Amino acid sequence: MTVDSDNDLERQIAEWRAYMRRRRPLHDTDADELEDHLRSRITELTEAGLQADEAFLIAVKRMGSLDEVAREFAREHSERLWKQLVLPREPDAPTAARSRRELPVMVACAIAAAIAIKVPALFGLDISDDEDAEFYVRNFSLFVLPVLAAYFAWQRRVGLRVIGVLALLFVLGAVAANAYGLDGDSQSFVLTAIHLPLALWLVVGVAYVGGEWRSDRRRMDFIRFTGEWLIYFNLIATGGGILLAFTAGTFNAIGLDPEEFIQSWLLPCGVVAAVIVSAWLVEAKQSVIENMAPVLTRVFTPLFAATLLAFLVAFMWTSNGIDVDRDVLIIFDLLLVIVLGLLLYSISARDPAARPSLFDHLQLVLVVTALVIDVIVLLAITGRISEWGFTPNKSAALGENVILLANLAWSAWLFLGFVRGRAPFAQLERWQTRYVVVYAAWAWLVVLAFPFVFDFA
Amino acid sequence: MYITKDLVAASATPLVLGILADGESYGYAILKQVNDLSGGQLEWTDGLLYPLLHRLERLGHVESAWETPPGGRRRKYYRITDQGRAELAEQRRQWATVVDALRGVWSTTESLKPSTAIKPITATPAWGTGR
Numbered sequence: 001m002t003v004d005s006d007n008d009l010e011r012q013i014a015e016w017r018a019y020m021r022r023r024r025p026l027h028d029t030d031a032d033e034l035e036d037h038l039r040s041r042i043t044e045l046t047e048a049g050l051q052a053d054e055a056f057l058i059a060v061k062r063m064g065s066l067d068e069v070a071r072e073f074a075r076e077h078s079e080r081l082w083k084q085l086v087l088p089r090e091p092d093a094p095t096a097a098r099s100r101r102e103l104p105v106m107v108a109c110a111i112a113a114a115i116a117i118k119v120p121a122l123f124g125l126d127i128s129d130d131e132d133a134e135f136y137v138r139n140f141s142l143f144v145l146p147v148l149a150a151y152f153a154w155q156r157r158v159g160l161r162v163i164g165v166l167a168l169l170f171v172l173g174a175v176a177a178n179a180y181g182l183d184g185d186s187q188s189f190v191l192t193a194i195h196l197p198l199a200l201w202l203v204v205g206v207a208y209v210g211g212e213w214r215s216d217r218r219r220m221d222f223i224r225f226t227g228e229w230l231i232y233f234n235l236i237a238t239g240g241g242i243l244l245a246f247t248a249g250t251f252n253a254i255g256l257d258p259e260e261f262i263q264s265w266l267l268p269c270g271v272v273a274a275v276i277v278s279a280w281l282v283e284a285k286q287s288v289i290e291n292m293a294p295v296l297t298r299v300f301t302p303l304f305a306a307t308l309l310a311f312l313v314a315f316m317w318t319s320n321g322i323d324v325d326r327d328v329l330i331i332f333d334l335l336l337v338i339v340l341g342l343l344l345y346s347i348s349a350r351d352p353a354a355r356p357s358l359f360d361h362l363q364l365v366l367v368v369t370a371l372v373i374d375v376i377v378l379l380a381i382t383g384r385i386s387e388w389g390f391t392p393n394k395s396a397a398l399g400e401n402v403i404l405l406a407n408l409a410w411s412a413w414l415f416l417g418f419v420r421g422r423a424p425f426a427q428l429e430r431w432q433t434r435y436v437v438v439y440a441a442w443a444w445l446v447v448l449a450f451p452f453v454f455d456f457a
Numbered sequence: 458m459y460i461t462k463d464l465v466a467a468s469a470t471p472l473v474l475g476i477l478a479d480g481e482s483y484g485y486a487i488l489k490q491v492n493d494l495s496g497g498q499l500e501w502t503d504g505l506l507y508p509l510l511h512r513l514e515r516l517g518h519v520e521s522a523w524e525t526p527p528g529g530r531r532r533k534y535y536r537i538t539d540q541g542r543a544e545l546a547e548q549r550r551q552w553a554t555v556v557d558a559l560r561g562v563w564s565t566t567e568s569l570k571p572s573t574a575i576k577p578i579t580a581t582p583a584w585g586t587g588r
Contacts, residue, residue, distance in 0.1 A: 032531065068505070069505060424515065
């Protein structure tokens with residue numbers, strides 16, 4: 001082999017690598033691995049007497065079409081391009097036509113949701129009126145989430161059976177929200193207003209995964225989607241808030257009072273449209289902000305871990321019991337939910353094959369402290385229940401804390417195994433995706449059964 | 458001899474796990490060993506072995522590490538885990554059942570040659586098309 005052909009071979013391999021790098025499912029380490037393979041084969045072939053360039057051609061051919069290899073990698077590492085719902089393939093004509101229709105369909109859905117929220121106004125239910133506001137609080141999610149589910153059902157071309165299930169669940173939600181005739185001051189009313197959107201959001205999840213709700217990977221996709229969606233929604237809400245402030249300020253300046261317009265038109269229509277637009281943005285623009293949510297979890301995981309630790313230290317130092325006021329309980333529940341969100345999101349954004357890092361240890365600390373706090377809160381709640389008996393609020397708080405406790409405890413156990421190199425990360429992933437069912441079941445239970453059990457209190 | 462894609466796919470996991478059960482190895486060597494073991498009959502597309510290895514790793518059946526042998530290239534080695542051994546044993550049981558059943562069929566079938574009256578079935582069997 002001459003020096004020339006050696007250089008030539010290196011150039012060819014470098015070109016092949018560059019070509020491979022353009023395929024997003026393939027990461028650098030995969031490219032390293034495949035290149036090592038290619039070189040092994042070239043060495044073998046040249047030793048058998050072939051010229052370097054001949055050997056290169058054969059080796060590349062034996063590797064198979066890079067498109068096909070990339071597709072297999074994408075199938076295996078769906079977290080790398082979870083947003084590409086259709087695995088990379090040659091864009092055929094119908095797909096291209098469909099993606100052109102994406103934007104108009106999204107706009108139509110956003111408008112549909114905006115109209116839906118104004119329909120009750122035709123029957124004299126004014127959203128800015130305090131009396132009627134109860135109706136909107138109870139039903140808010142029912143105006144927008146079915147539209148969102150329909151959008152995904154269209155986009156994923158789900159079958160009739162799945163559409164039937166979705167419709168049935170939304171009808172069930174509508175019945176549960178309205179048939180009981182809950183009093184606006186009752187605890188059950190507040191619980192329904194909180195839990196119905198959660199239950200229905202998971203119904204949207206069924207549409208999001210195109211009916212494949214049994215698939216762990218697809219569920220994880222939905223968890224990712226939820227995190228990204230929250231970020232987009234918050235961005236739009238911030239922008240919307242600024243818009244509202246300007247609208248109010250400028251119109252006031254010329255002596256018009258836009259308050260009623262804002263309260264009964266701009267705000268409700270804007271919020272429901274933003275729900276749809278954020279979902280579309282997540283789907284359409286993933287690569288832009290894809291890395292945002294993992295960054296946020298990285299920033300906030302240490303901060304939350306430090307805060308929780310500080311709280312635990314202070315709790316033990318002062319040996320004060322927790323004052324189990326309703327508001328305080330809610331704060332603790334929200335705190336635990338945020339911890340869980342941080343955990344879930346960092347799991348969903350993590351490369352499952354990566355080795356345990358310092359960040360994973362931090363995460364473990366966060367989970368364990370949250371677990372301890374959950375136990376303290378649980379003790380406080382049970383103490384209060386044994387003293388004053390069950391109320392809807394306390395029972396819901398108890399149930400939620402038990403559910404979180406189970407999740408956090410087993411997560412901590414799996415995390416410990418992972419950090420010590422005893423268990424693969426995938427176990428933790430699977431545990432979280434399977435647990436989603438528990439949340440769904442609980443949310444529906446609160447919405448459907450609690451009013452009955454507690455006599456509409 | 459051409460071996461259908463479904464058969465190649467179905468046998469890939471036990472083959473890889475079986476090879477790794479003998480000791481750690483890397484992609485190219487695994488492929489060569491499969492080739493040797495099957496007398497050159499089992500032809501895998503090189504690139505498709507790696508997604509399979511990554512899947513086995515994600516499931517916890519194998520683990521990997523980059524190693525640099527003295528004077529050599531950096532290379533990713535795969536090692537079977539205890540869980541992978543258990544999986545291999547399970548796959549082995551399943552394959553043994555299938556092979557036994559096939560053997561039973563072969564011995565009861567009078568002739569494997571297609572009869573002249575009935576046309577041989579050339580299409581892919583129905584159970585193979587679903588994958």
